[in-house]
Amino acid sequence: MLRQVLGRTLGFVGYTIQYGCIAHCAFEYIGEFVCSGPSMEPTIVSHDIILSERLSRHLCKIQKGDIVIAKSPFDPKMNICKRVIGLEGDKVCTSAQSDALKTHTYVPKGHVWLEGDNLRSSTDSRSYGPIPYALIRGRVCLKLWPPHRFGTLSESPTRWITETQSGSESD
Amino acid sequence: MAQQVTAGRRYLRAFVSGFFVAVPVTVTVLDRVACVARVEGASMQPFLNPEGGSGCDVVLLNRWTVRNYQVQRGDVVSIMSPRNPQQKIIKRVIGLEGDFIRTLGYKNRYLRVPDGHVWIEGDHRGHSLDSNSFGPVSVGLLHGRASHIIWPPNRWQRIKPFLPPNRGPLETEEEEG
Numbered sequence: 001m002l003r004q005v006l007g008r009t010l011g012f013v014g015y016t017i018q019y020g021c022i023a024h025c026a027f028e029y030i031g032e033f034v035c036s037g038p039s040m041e042p043t044i045v046s047h048d049i050i051l052s053e054r055l056s057r058h059l060c061k062i063q064k065g066d067i068v069i070a071k072s073p074f075d076p077k078m079n080i081c082k083r084v085i086g087l088e089g090d091k092v093c094t095s096a097q098s099d100a101l102k103t104h105t106y107v108p109k110g111h112v113w114l115e116g117d118n119l120r121s122s123t124d125s126r127s128y129g130p131i132p133y134a135l136i137r138g139r140v141c142l143k144l145w146p147p148h149r150f151g152t153l154s155e156s157p158t159r160w161i162t163e164t165q166s167g168s169e170s171d
Numbered sequence: 172m173a174q175q176v177t178a179g180r181r182y183l184r185a186f187v188s189g190f191f192v193a194v195p196v197t198v199t200v201l202d203r204v205a206c207v208a209r210v211e212g213a214s215m216q217p218f219l220n221p222e223g224g225s226g227c228d229v230v231l232l233n234r235w236t237v238r239n240y241q242v243q244r245g246d247v248v249s250i251m252s253p254r255n256p257q258q259k260i261i262k263r264v265i266g267l268e269g270d271f272i273r274t275l276g277y278k279n280r281y282l283r284v285p286d287g288h289v290w291i292e293g294d295h296r297g298h299s300l301d302s303n304s305f306g307p308v309s310v311g312l313l314h315g316r317a318s319h320i321i322w323p324p325n326r327w328q329r330i331k332p333f334l335p336p337n338r339g340p341l342e343t344e345e346e347e348g
Contacts, residue, residue, distance in 0.1 A: 021196045072287070
């Protein structure tokens with residue numbers, strides 16, 4: 001009787017560990033579900049559930065224009081969701097769109113330049129500078145929820161779109 | 172004949188199920204609990220790789236204690252290099268967030284470590300690519316804390332937190348904090 005209970009408990013613990021480990025591997029190496037904030041507003045609205053895949057980060061295949069999930073450099077427990085504007089060695093514009101005087105900087109080695117699509121309410125590389133590539137957790141590839149917005153993300157970076165918008169609104 | 176086929180199938184099934192248990196469990200343990208790593212380079216001499224060149228030390232990296240990104244001053248930690256994302260570097264933590272640090276050859280002579288960052292340095296002054304060249308690093312890059320030297324066996328020991336003399340946060344700030 002006791003042996004039966006013990007055996008059943010051990011079996012249960014074993015299965016828990018096994019599936020826990022499989023879940024960890026899946027979330028760590030394949031993809032995970034995340035919920036985004038307001039900083040990517042036109043592309044991803046707050047409380048959308050998105051799927052981010054980890055493979056292209058592990059294979060170093062992150063490209064310009066990809067939307068990525070990264071750890072915040074000032075609080076590693078917080079995640080940020082931004083668009084990659086520049087990779088290492090790229091020249092990026094650091095000033096606000098409305099500024100007459102444009103300032104440029106080069107992204108250092110091993111770093112990326114991240115900016116939100118919603119330039120007004122996004123704290124990104126414009127305030128804290130380029131962030132190390134190793135802080136990137138994954139690339140966002142699919143919007144899952146709500147169902148009417150299901151699908152892939154818009155390809156074109158909105159940088160030039162916001163540029164024209166801010167030009168018309170600057171009166 | 173039929174018995175052979177069933178035996179082969181049973182063997183295959185056992186192999187597949189063992190594979191699906193062993194690989195995820197191993198990967199998870201290496202990711203969450205601990206892993207071993209070989210130390211290359213001279214940046215932590217004389218503490219690690221004291222002979223230099225001939226043999227590499229092997230250290231046990233404890234990944235469980237850094238799951239909440241908690242480190243102490245003096246800990247030896249491995250960190251994803253901010254310059255090269257595929258490389259990991261092993262250094263000593265000199266200052267935590269909010270500490271005032273006297274730098275050695277960085278662009279500012281005195282510096283406050285920003286929130287969520289640490290100041291790391293190699294023990295081998297001048298032969299180490301550390302915070303003195305790339306500035307404070309984000310805690311999110313933390314990979315593990317070196318807890319034991321496991322190879323060579325004659326130097327088997329637990330690694331205790333140790334700050335090099337006259338390095339560390341400036342005293343006045345510590346009293347205030």
